[in-house]
Amino acid sequence: MPATLTVVLDSNIYIFGIARVMPSCEALLNVLSRGKWESRLRVITPHLVEREVTRSLEPIGLSASKLFYSILADVPWSGVTYEAPPDELMLKYLELGLAEEDAVIAAFTEWLGAKYLVSENRHFLEELKTEALQVVDAAEFLNMIEAGGILACTEKRVTRF
Amino acid sequence: MKANVVQVLPDGHLALPEQMKKAFADVKTFWAESRDEFIVLMPLERTGEESLSASEALEEMRQMVARAGGMKKTPQEVIEGLRAIRKRIWETEYRPRYAEVLEEYYARHPDRRPR
Secondary structure, eight states: OOOOOOEEEEEHHHHHHHOOSSSSHHHHHHHHHSSSTTOOOOOEEHHHHHHHHHHHHGOTTHHHHHHHHHTTTTTTEEEEEEOOOOOOHEEEEEETTTOOOHHHHHHHHHHTOOEEEOOOOOHHHOOOOOOEEEEEHHHHHHHHHTHHHHHHHHHHHHOOO | TTTOOOOOOTTTTOEEEOHHHHHTTTTEEEEEEEOOOSSSEEEETTTTTOOHHHHHHHHHHHHHHHTTTTSSSSSSHHHHHHHHHHHHHIIIIIIIHHHHHHHHHHHHGGGSOOO
């Protein structure tokens, strides 16, 4: 049975993809929501990301939040994680140069064993260098999925450990 | 029970008044969401209602955005808006949990303290 690859999508991916502001984010959400992932891919969502997305969607109507929860409840998404990451991981990402509010997202990503943090936020893309996780933008992650690289990476990771 | 007043029962459950019973009679689940000054309970699933798949929900949301006239912001403005929301939620809901460890960290590394 192939290992499950776990990823975190940053709030900007959702907003760009839902509002069709950025074609790569739109395509990524399409691929994730329409694919048959079974247990090969799992998208985890920190409470902070959920709050950012629902708050951003408020202007288009209250039911937009409800629809967003329908996405989070369907495979490959696995709901919302409310727990906060441990102190030492927060400090690790502060030490790596992130702002406090970004450090908590990176810490969450590592804490829950996610291999990728998908974001269009250049603060993450340019500033975060760590072996624990990889920050990629939507286009890069989409290429990995379409090229089958995700499964290859997962298998490689399993072999290494 | 008075109309339109939600009561908190001793066990922590919320009780809706009789008049509201009909409106929520077929609701199976509520989602509780914390807003700035109150908590919103959203009917999430209804009896006899098929729950939406992610792709159906995504499509509906896109139609809502289109009906609202689209996103009237540039990508950079969206990113900045989200960063502002993240900072606000971090400050009010998350930072207090880490306050002690952050203070210890900044005491050791005063140059890292945010200005």
